[in-house]
Amino acid sequence: xxxxxxxxxxxxxxxxxxxxxxxxxxxxxxxxxxxxxxxxxxxxxxxxxxxxxxxxxxxxxxxxxxxxxxxxxxxxxxxxxxxxxxxxxxxxxxxxxxxxxxxxxxxxxxxxxxxxxxxxxxxxxxxxxxxxxxxxxxxxxxxxxxxxxxxxxxxxxxxxxxxxxxxxxxxxxxxxxxxxxxxxxxxxxxxxxxxxxxxxxxxxxxxxxxxxxxxxxxxxxxxxxxxxxxxxxxxxxxxxxxxxxxxxxxxxxxxxxxxx
Numbered sequence: 359x360x361x362x363x364x365x366x367x368x369x370x371x372x373x374x375x376x377x378x379x380x381x382x383x384x385x386x387x388x389x390x391x392x393x394x395x396x397x398x399x400x401x402x403x404x405x406x407x408x409x410x411x412x413x414x415x416x417x418x419x420x421x422x423x424x425x426x427x428x429x430x431x432x433x434x435x436x437x438x439x440x441x442x443x444x445x446x447x448x449x450x451x452x453x454x455x456x457x458x459x460x461x462x463x464x465x466x467x468x469x470x471x472x473x474x475x476x477x478x479x480x481x482x483x484x485x486x487x488x489x490x491x492x493x494x495x496x497x498x499x500x501x502x503x504x505x506x507x508x509x510x511x512x513x514x515x516x517x518x519x520x521x522x523x524x525x526x527x528x529x530x531x532x533x534x535x536x537x538x539x540x541x542x543x544x545x546x547x548x549x550x551x552x553x554x555x556x557x558x559x560x561x562x563x564x565x566x567x568x569x570x571x572x573x574x575x576x577x578x579x580x581x582x583x584x585x586x587x588x589x590x591x592x593x594x595x596x597x598x599x600x601x602x603x604x605x606x607x608x609x610x611x612x613x614x615x616x617x618x
Contacts, residue, residue, distance in 0.1 A: 363390040365415070366397050371408040372555045373401040374548070376415050383422035384414040386470045388440075390425075394474075395447040402457045405617060408563055409555035410455070412478060413462035414471075417544060420463045420487070421471025426496065441501035444470075449477040449503045454574060456567030458558055462551045463487045464544055468526070473502040476511060479570065481537065482551050483529040484544040489537065490526035510577055511537050562599035562615045 365376040375397050377384040394412075401407045414420040429440055452459055452474070461467075461478035467489045475481050475489075483489075491500045491508065499505060500521065509517040512535040520527070529541045542550050558566065568590040575586035594600050598618040606613035 361393045361397065363387075364393050364397055366401070368401070368404070368407060371406060371559050372552060373404070373407045373410045375401070375410060375412045377412070377421055378415040380416040380418075382425060383419040383466060384416070384471070385422050385425040386474070387425035387428050388444075391444055391448045395451060398448075398452055398455060398459075402455050407457060408559045410457055410459045411462050411548070411551050411555065412459060412474070413548065413551075414464055417465060417486075419466040419471070420461070421468075421474055422466045423469035423471055423492075424502075437501075444502050449473060452477040453479075453503075453507075454570070456563075456570060458555075458566060458570070460551050460554065462547050463489070463529075463538065464547055469493055469500065469504075470502050473500060473504045473507070476507040476537075477503060480539050482540045482542065482547065482554070483532060483538040484547045485529050485541055486544060487529040487532070487538075487541075488526045489529075489532050490524065491521050492524035492526070494522065495524045508537075511535075560612075562597075562603055562613075563617045564597045564599040564615070565594055565603075568594055 363377065363379050365378050367374045375394065377390065379385060379390065398410065401410050429437065432440065459478040461475040461481040463475050463481055463483040465484065465486055465488070467475050467487060469491060472489050472491055491504045493500050505521065508520065516535055527535070529538065532538045533541050540550060572583065572587040572590045575581045576583035599615045602615055603613045
């Protein structure tokens with residue numbers, strides 16, 4: 359499938375999606391959001407893909423924000439549709455994928471860029487990364503889940519301060535806040551993400567998908583996360599991966615999970 363704004367590469371069970379709008383610092387416009395949806399959907403449905411890494415092209419930015427020129431003249435109805443559609447087809451979609459998604463944050467991750475990184479299952483940052491939600495400086499608030507996911511990751515107080523001030527934090531502060539899991543050099547960013555991905559590849563993809571659903575349930579209003587965990591745990595007993603995993607353990611060999 360051909361794309362105008364992203365690149366997709368797959369090798370050894372790992373798909374890498376690169377947002378490729380370097381002249382715009384990889385800013386998200388509606389076309390790019392739609393292409394990302396399609397790429398995530400295709401890679402998630404590919405049984406050979408076990409882990410997805412998303413990053414930005416160049417050395418300056420993961421995603422420097424939304425493409426403001428695209429919505430500067432929107433009215434209330436159009437702005438509401440922009441947020442509704444974006445959350446549905448990309449940000450919520452990524453968060454709920456069964457395939458693990460790692461954000462390799464290289465450089466600026468601002469506004470919609472940080473919101474995309476937060477929608478991923480976890481984040482690894484280069485040491486030159488800068489992160490923030492500066493929407494209030496435009497007379498807006500984060501519209502792609504930022505007001506919901508940032509407090510979940512860093513706590514309500516820190517999220518309030520970051521959103522109200524529109525301030526950026528560097529990679530080490532993001533690590534201290536728990537916003538990212540690891541910080542490394544830009545040269546080692548993708549290699550480290552691949553190293554983590556290879557560890558994930560050794561485990562049951564069925565169980566990983568179940569774990570994603572159970573973990574996400576803890577933050578969903580009206581959903582009993584403990585009950586979701588019990589249900590997903592029980593369902594695992596009916597899978598071929600459970601049979602292979604327990605058999606391999608008892609036979610003292612490495613499991614070869616069929617992914618079913």
